[in-house]
Amino acid sequence: MAFENWSAFWAMGGYALYVWASYAITALALGLTLLQPLRRRKALFAELQRQRRRSAGEAMATVPTSTEKYEQR
Amino acid sequence: MWSFFYKLASPKWFYELAGKLLPWFAIGAAMSFALGGIWGLAFSPPDYQQGDSVRIMYIHVPAAILSLSVYTFMAITAIIGLVWKIKLAHMVSANAAPIGAAFTAIALATGSLWGRPMWGTWWEWDARLTSELILLFLYFGVMALRNAIDERTTADKAAGLLAVVGVVNVPIIHYSVEWWNTLHQGSSITSLARIAKPAIHADMLWPLLLMILAFKLFFVTVLLMRTRNEVLDRERRSAWVGELLETRDGV
Numbered sequence: 494m495a496f497e498n499w500s501a502f503w504a505m506g507g508y509a510l511y512v513w514a515s516y517a518i519t520a521l522a523l524g525l526t527l528l529q530p531l532r533r534r535k536a537l538f539a540e541l542q543r544q545r546r547r548s549a550g551e552a553m554a555t556v557p558t559s560t561e562k563y564e565q566r
Numbered sequence: 567m568w569s570f571f572y573k574l575a576s577p578k579w580f581y582e583l584a585g586k587l588l589p590w591f592a593i594g595a596a597m598s599f600a601l602g603g604i605w606g607l608a609f610s611p612p613d614y615q616q617g618d619s620v621r622i623m624y625i626h627v628p629a630a631i632l633s634l635s636v637y638t639f640m641a642i643t644a645i646i647g648l649v650w651k652i653k654l655a656h657m658v659s660a661n662a663a664p665i666g667a668a669f670t671a672i673a674l675a676t677g678s679l680w681g682r683p684m685w686g687t688w689w690e691w692d693a694r695l696t697s698e699l700i701l702l703f704l705y706f707g708v709m710a711l712r713n714a715i716d717e718r719t720t721a722d723k724a725a726g727l728l729a730v731v732g733v734v735n736v737p738i739i740h741y742s743v744e745w746w747n748t749l750h751q752g753s754s755i756t757s758l759a760r761i762a763k764p765a766i767h768a769d770m771l772w773p774l775l776l777m778i779l780a781f782k783l784f785f786v787t788v789l790l791m792r793t794r795n796e797v798l799d800r801e802r803r804s805a806w807v808g809e810l811l812e813t814r815d816g817v
Contacts, residue, residue, distance in 0.1 A: 495611055495618075502608060506618035511683050515622045515676040516607070519629070522675075523784065526668045530791035537795055538814070541802055545811050 575652045577797045578806045584790040591790065595783035602776030610773050622680040624773055627755075628781040630673035633701060634736050636666035636785060640708070641733040644726035654797070656722035659729060660712050661792035665785055667705035674698060685749055693742040694750035697735060704732040718800070 496502040505512040606624030613620035640662040647655035677695070678688045689695065708725050715721035743752045754765045755774070764771055801807050 494608055496608065505621070506612060508617060508619040508621075508683055511619055511679045512607075512621050515625060515679045516603075518675050518679075519625045519672050522668050522672050526665055526788055527784075527791075529664070530788060530795055533795050534791070537798055538811075541798070541807070541811055542814075544802070545808070 575654045577654060577801050578804075580654055581794055581797050581801075584794050588787060588790050588794075591783050591787040595780055595787050598776050598780035598783060602773050602780050605773035606777060610770050611767070616684060619680060619683050620770070622676050623770075624777045626673060626676040626680055627774060628778040629669045629676065630698070631778060632781045632785060633666060633670040633673050633698070634739060636662055636669060637701060637704070637729075637736055638733065640666060641729050641736075644729040647722060648726050648730070653722070653800075654793075656726055657793050657796045657800075658789065660708070660722070660725055661796060662785075662789055663705050663708045663712075663725075663729075664792070665788050667702060667709065669781065669785075670698065670702040670705060674702065681749075690749045692748040692750060693746040694739065694748045697739040697742050700735055701739060704728075704735060707732070 503509060503513075602624065607621055610621070610624075612618045640659050643655050643659035643662070646652060647659055674695075677698075681690070682688050708729050711728055712721045712725035715724055742748060743750055755771070766774070798807060798810075
């Protein structure tokens with residue numbers, strides 16, 4: 494350990510503002526970079542599933558089938 | 567060799583392989599971030615001149631190095647896409663851009679926060695800083711150009727060309743500290759003369775190398791995630807995506 498105690502660690506030898514701001518900005522930027530494709534994946538799957546159900550529904554509507562089965566979807 | 571090349575370029579094969587590899591890259595990135603971060607922040611020694619502000623190096627240097635190598639990667643994959651007309655190469659290339667832009671922004675922001683206490687200024691229009699800022703705009707340009715064109719083949723070509731042309735900036739950034747008299751210091755680890763004998767103590771070099779590894783693994787992880795999303799989006803009408811949705815019903 495390069496520091497005597499926790500308060501010395503947080504103080505960063507007087508450079509606390511610069512060091513911690515750097516790490517905070519980096520964590521934020523990397524976090525957002527990671528979050529974006531995660532959210533995109535979720536939205537994309539939801540969209541594709543909706544699309545698939547809709548086309549399945551259309552296919553079913555042309556074929557005579559029980560409404561019960563239709564509503565299950 | 568060629569059959570492997572074309573198999574890799576098949577979207578379905580890529581989607582599945584990337585899905586299998588992803589967790590390992592993610593775990594590797596998380597572990598090296600944790601280890602390198604703790605080592606750099608708490609256990610590496612303070613610099614004899616810069617004190618504890620030197621700890622900014624453990625994120626600034628990896629972000630800056632990766633900002634250049636990601637751009638080079640983006641240009642190379644764009645060339646592959648343009649020459650062999652491989653759609654997947656364009657997708658990989660374009661999806662590297664936002665990650666590279668994030669790294670460039672991190673390098674600029676942390677550099678500014680490091681420059682303020684050490685140089686006495688947040689910003690200086692010296693060759694290194696200016697060329698790195700241009701790199702950020704090049705990334706934004708590639709992203710904006712690709713988004714602006716609706717027709718996908720044209721968008722791929724235009725963004726790919728811009729990526730290739732912009733690569734001239736990469737050696738300018740790298741050698742700026744040697745060609746010009748910059749406020750920014752010279753290279754401690756990546757210049758040819760330094761690779762065998764780094765101008766940095768091992769207690770600082772190891773956490774630094776770990777953080778470089780962490781940024782690299784993070785890049786691969788997010789790149790695979792982003793490219794998989796785009797493959798799925800573009801291939802939405804294909805049979806294999808239909809089967810995939812079938813098995814993942816309700817997810």
